[in-house]
Amino acid sequence: MAYDYAPFPYTAPPGLTAAEPRHPVAIVGAGPIGLALAIDLAQRGVKSVVLDDNNVVSVGSRAICWAKRTLEIFDRLGVGERMLDKGVTWKVGRLFHGTDQVYSFDLLPEDGHKYPAFINLQQYYVEQYLVERAQDFPDLIDLRFLNKVTGHVDHGDHVTLQIETPDGAYSLNAEYLAAADGAGSPTRKRMGLSFEGQTFEEHFLIIDVELPHSPFQTEDPERWFWFAPPFHPGQSALLHRQPDNIYRIDLQLGSDTDPQAEATKEKVTPRIKAIIGDMPFRLDWMSVYKFRCAMLDRFVHGRVLFVGDSAHVVSPFGARGGNGGIQDVDNLGWKLTHALQCGTPDLLETYDAERRHGARENILNSSRATNFMTPKSPIETLFRDETLKLAGQHPFARKLINSGRLSQPCNLAGMPQQTGNHPLVGQALIDLPLGNRWLVDTVTGQFTLLALDDAGWTVPDGLALRALPAGPERSARYGDKGAVLLRPDGHICAYFPTPDQTAIATAQARTLGGQP
């Protein structure tokens, strides 16, 4: 069934009639990133005003693949379980070369984690759930639809924003402006910031179709990827399932494509039939796009903070766009809160350093995948095709096939906010079953010491302490000795072999220290 795009209500903002008190944070953009940031801040008691030029969720499914780490962050924000319930959990993936299956792989959830490796869920559902969650905080989140930001001025200690509404223009002031206004970020363009990177010439066509039954040989939601399928010679194709019996088809179109001509019902109908056969279908949405891999030199410019696609864009292979953006939010929320409450803007420099590190990793992985999928010379095509042929027989060649390296939690090992070089340091929280609950349920966005033995751990004031029960999962994931300190975003920032309050306080101070 087609999604019902109900518009969100617009109300005339108070700034039209009288000056508004200065807002702590103005968030530009009510997509998944802006909304998630508003909720993260609200859960920490920080008020924000969210400004969006539109009044409806994402038109089209757009970002659909949500990774385990993202779901764990969304769990903390109060929408993870709803996403899991509605989403399609990945099970089996198959990779084909021509008509032959090269290999299949298991995407089944690993036992002992609340969330699976990946789910598919349309971006419009994610935005709807986030808007509804934001409405749980009427005193902290001021959602303003049809409020288009047309200008801003950074005064050094606050930012003034100019805004247009159906009832006229007004301005407001905020301590910080968070630009979550997407790949084409008007904020970034207004500031004239360089946004450089690799542009790919290939066009890709994405089509969502609603089908009466699965096009796979099973009703299980498989994920099929083809190099040079018989129905689409010489190019790549991907087919996977979303909720509501909607299937996503991704087709590589090559560089000499007319995007306007391709995105028509007449052109796509034979393409769809070539893949799914004679089954009836309803065309839900389609889009032809080109992409590039690019990022800002800095994500923090004075009082303006770039989050998500406004700061970095990647190719879609590996699902590193939306998932990367949510990791930005996770990294920024507690730092921005601390900066506002303690007057220490230096901590935001660590957001800049850590998330540029994450963005570089995402760009590297997605560029390599794109290069593998779109060979740009006869010799690259030769290597690619021979890799695919060897892969039917030889495991080493399978590992070289790159149809996208899926989004992983960013590792912050070796970055200055972390202490020591224990292998756990820098990793994101690894989930564990705790009776009928999960570790991700019980860690609530504050500094937390996880004790791995019963050596009599105590923590300084303001830190939470949680003893992880012994068991095979704890042994395998954390070991059975010492303790680890979690940052508010769930990254492990220090390991302690024995109880030592001073060492714990020192590690926390280092994480909050500001200068990277």
Next chain:
Amino acid sequence: MILDDNLDPHGDALYAALMQAHDGLTDAQSHALNARLVLMLMNELGNPDRFKHLLEQARADLA
């Protein structure tokens, strides 16, 4: 012969480096690069039996 993955975690980076080495070459130059590279890898391996096995395996299904 090692036909299981022996490159982890460097496979993607090495594949990218190999493509980079061909960047800007004509087809004939790429052909020459491949020949040189195989000869150098043969010497690097330094093991006649293993190299002969690799030759057989690489030639399988081609002719």
